[in-house]
Amino acid sequence: DTEVTQTPKHLVMGMTNKKSLKCEQHMGHRAMYWYKQKAKKPPELMFVYSYEKLSINESVPSRFSPECPNSSLLNLHLHALQPEDSALYLCASSRGDTQYFGPGTRLTVL
Amino acid sequence: DQQVKQNSPSLSVQEGRISILNCDYTNSMFDYFLWYKKYPAEGPTFLISISSIKDKNEDGRFTVFLNKSAKHLSLHIVPSQPGDSAVYFCAASAGNQFYFGTGTSLTVIP
Numbered sequence: 001d002t003e004v005t006q007t008p009k010h011l012v013m014g015m016t017n018k019k020s021l022k023c024e025q026h027m028g029h030r031a032m033y034w035y036k037q038k039a040k041k042p043p044e045l046m047f048v049y050s051y052e053k054l055s056i057n058e059s060v061p062s063r064f065s066p067e068c069p070n071s072s073l074l075n076l077h078l079h080a081l082q083p084e085d086s087a088l089y090l091c092a093s094s095r096g097d098t099q100y101f102g103p104g105t106r107l108t109v110l
Numbered sequence: 111d112q113q114v115k116q117n118s119p120s121l122s123v124q125e126g127r128i129s130i131l132n133c134d135y136t137n138s139m140f141d142y143f144l145w146y147k148k149y150p151a152e153g154p155t156f157l158i159s160i161s162s163i164k165d166k167n168e169d170g171r172f173t174v175f176l177n178k179s180a181k182h183l184s185l186h187i188v189p190s191q192p193g194d195s196a197v198y199f200c201a202a203s204a205g206n207q208f209y210f211g212t213g214t215s216l217t218v219i220p
Contacts, residue, residue, distance in 0.1 A: 004153075031206050042199055042210035043154070050206055090153050092208075097142035097161070099201070099208050101153035 003027075004102035006091050012108045015081060021105045023074040023091030032074040033099070034066060035090040043090055043101075049074060081109045113137045114202050116211035124219050129187040131214050133200035136181065140202035140209075145174060145185045148197045148213070157198075158185070190218045 004025045013019050023032065031050050035043035048056035049068045063085075065077040074091055086109045091102040115134045123129045131145075141162045146154035160167040160174045160183065167174050173186045187194055195218050200211045 006153075033208075039150075040197075040213070040215075042212050045207070048206055055206065088151065088153075092153075094206070094208075097203055098144065098156060098159055099203070100156055101146070104151070104153045106151055 004091055004093055004100050006089075006102035006105050008105055009103065010106045010108075012110065013078065013081065014110050015083070017081075018077070018079045020078065021076040021089055021091075021107075023076075023102055024072055025093040025100075025102075026072055027093060027095070027100070028071075029093035029095040029100075030071060031094045032068065033090075033092040033094070034064075034074070034076050035092065035101075037088045037090055037104070047076075078107075081107075083109050085109050112212070113140075114200060114209045114211040116198075116200060116214050118214050119212070120215040120217070122217045122219060123190045125192055126189045129185075129190045129194065129216055129218065131185040131187075131198050131200070131216065133183045133185075133211050134181055135183075135202050135209075137202070137204065137209075138181070139204045142203045143174070143176060143183050144201045144203070144208075145172075146199045146201060146210075147194075148199060154199055187216075190216075192218045192220050194218050 034046040037043045047066045067075040088104040144159040145157045148154045176183045197213045
């Protein structure tokens with residue numbers, strides 16, 4: 001099983017809304033990631049959690065707030081986003097050298 | 111600074127022929143290299159990987175070659191099939207961090 005799941009699949013939100021993206025994996029991976037991907041661009045790393053602790057924050061604005069409640073779950077809390085934050089948000093997990101991605105959440109900020 | 115580069119944004123190949131996708135990197139500390147396939151609005155799907163101690167890894171129709179002295183890797187797909195049409199990202203890892211190339215859009219013409 002190499003599955004990483006993400007919910008919701010699509011999300012439309014206004015600039016004043018608060019929403020959360022969820023990610024789950026049951027492969028026992030101890031590193032989990034959030035990426036942002038714009039069309040025709042490579043994934044941009046946002047956050048890395050290692051053993052449930054935030055290890056990397058790639059200078060992401062505070063309107064994005066990650067949370068790792070346990071070793072299987074990763075959330076991304078969204079608040080006061082801007083239209084330019086519209087993108088595909090990808091979760092990934094890894095153990096060792098291979099990283100597995102979820103299907104992504106297509107986020108549109110109006 | 112782009113540490114992993116894919117200099118060909120697109121490639122068209124006839125069905126049944128070989129597709130060769132190229133990738134260059136700059137950081138000699140990378141110890142693992144991966145190829146991902148991505149369809150629009152979906153997360154990248156892991157295809158094949160290679161450790162820096164090897165120069166070739168094969169999995170079915172997919173073969174990855176690594177030339178460490180040239181800091182170059184390539185993905186060969188033989189024979190190419192229309193279903194292979196997608197964007198292909200190469201990635202390199204060092205520890206928990208993964209660095210992605212800008213992608214090559216492959217079109218396999220029936």
